[in-house]
Amino acid sequence: MKRLNSQLQDDGAPMELILLLRTILAGCKEISFRVSQGALAGVLGSTLSENVQGETQKKLDVISNQILKDILSESGYVKAISSEEEDDVVGCNPNGNYLVSFDPLDGSSNTDINSLIGTIFSITHAPQWMEPDDPSAFLQPGTQAVAAGYVLYGPSTMLALTTGKGTHIYTLDKTHGGFLLTTANIKVPEQTSEFSINASNQRHWQPHIQNYISDLLAGKEGPREKNFNMRWVAAMVGDIHRVLCRGGIFMYPQDAREPDKPGKLRLLYEANPMAFLVEQAGGLANTGDGRIMEVMPTDIHQRVPVLIGSKGEVETCLEYS
Ligand code: F6P
Ligand code: MN
Numbered sequence: 001m002k003r004l005n006s007q008l009q010d011d012g013a014p015m016e017l018i019l020l021l022r023t024i025l026a027g028c029k030e031i032s033f034r035v036s037q038g039a040l041a042g043v044l045g046s047t048l049s050e051n052v053q054g055e056t057q058k059k060l061d062v063i064s065n066q067i068l069k070d071i072l073s074e075s076g077y078v079k080a081i082s083s084e085e086e087d088d089v090v091g092c093n094p095n096g097n098y099l100v101s102f103d104p105l106d107g108s109s110n111t112d113i114n115s116l117i118g119t120i121f122s123i124t125h126a127p128q129w130m131e132p133d134d135p136s137a138f139l140q141p142g143t144q145a146v147a148a149g150y151v152l153y154g155p156s157t158m159l160a161l162t163t164g165k166g167t168h169i170y171t172l173d174k175t176h177g178g179f180l181l182t183t184a185n186i187k188v189p190e191q192t193s194e195f196s197i198n199a200s201n202q203r204h205w206q207p208h209i210q211n212y213i214s215d216l217l218a219g220k221e222g223p224r225e226k227n228f229n230m231r232w233v234a235a236m237v238g239d240i241h242r243v244l245c246r247g248g249i250f251m252y253p254q255d256a257r258e259p260d261k262p263g264k265l266r267l268l269y270e271a272n273p274m275a276f277l278v279e280q281a282g283g284l285a286n287t288g289d290g291r292i293m294e295v296m297p298t299d300i301h302q303r304v305p306v307l308i309g310s311k312g313e314v315e316t317c318l319e320y321s
Pocket of ligand 1: 265
């Protein structure tokens with residue numbers, strides 16, 4: 001089976017980017033090990049603190065963040081990082097050529113039930129003019145990313161990665177610690193009969209989104225004239241992995257309860273990297289109001305509504321607006 005390095009070289013990734021990706025993945029392998037230790041290492045459960053988003057941090061959120069922060073700061077390749085678990089941008093090497101945004105442990109409420117979790121990341125070039133602790137350089141649309149990916153800590157530890165030449169899926173072979181290519185150029189099926197929502201929020205969504213969901217639920221007897229199935233992992237990384245593997249539409253739409261937070265998911269380290277991966281696999285990623293990757297960020301922790309998945313289904317959903 002082909003190794004990660006050789007696929008990245010075939011895709012024309014520059015050597016420094018390959019080295020940076022390998023650094024991130026070294027951190028993820030450590031996270032994978034820590035996560036797998038679970039209760040044996042006393043790492044389950046919550047801390048007493050909240051992150052800048054007002055979410056209670058899990059012990060594994062803090063551990064995973066520290067692992068990535070340390071390894072990236074020491075690598076030399078990175079000028080600054082932004083993380084879900086850091087209030088502000090963290091400056092690294094003033095001469096570093098890259099910026100990395102990451103969600104160190106997505107879906108971390110799943111840690112306590114031994115369910116899917118993962119690390120999501122996105123990489124852009126660091127502008128020369130930028131001071132390492134300047135957040136403004138992170139405020140670039142997703143179209144500027146040079147690479148994005150996630151590592152899913154499931155029954156297998158899997159990597160989905162794009163450098164803009166398709167999305168490839170790798171599986172960590174724990175016997176030697178390498179990521180091996182298991183699906184090259186994955187393609188999201190254009191049509192689907194599966195959707196992914198947290199239905200408990202449905203009454204707070206915009207009327208046209210509620211109408212769309214009602215039509216899915218109406219099944220064969222409704223206007224869509226087919227039955228739909230529903231799946232919700234409660235970890236974006238798990239739901240998007242399923243969408244990449246077998247299609248579907250994943251939605252976390254705008255919610256009327258908090259008008260200043262349009263949606264739950266964060267643009268820089270959740271929506272954008274997933275959008276890049278899914279678009280590179282032939283799917284679509286939209287806010288309901290335009291392409292996710294074209295949103296100009298105004299804040300490193302900005303939230304956006306998210307509609308991601310099979311091209312035909314995202315287009316159908318957009319026709320309701
Ligand atoms: O990071 C936010 C997140 O955990 C996503 O991974 C996931 O899709 C979503 O929130 C789950 O939200 P809820 O708690 O509403 O099911
Ligand atoms: Mn997350």
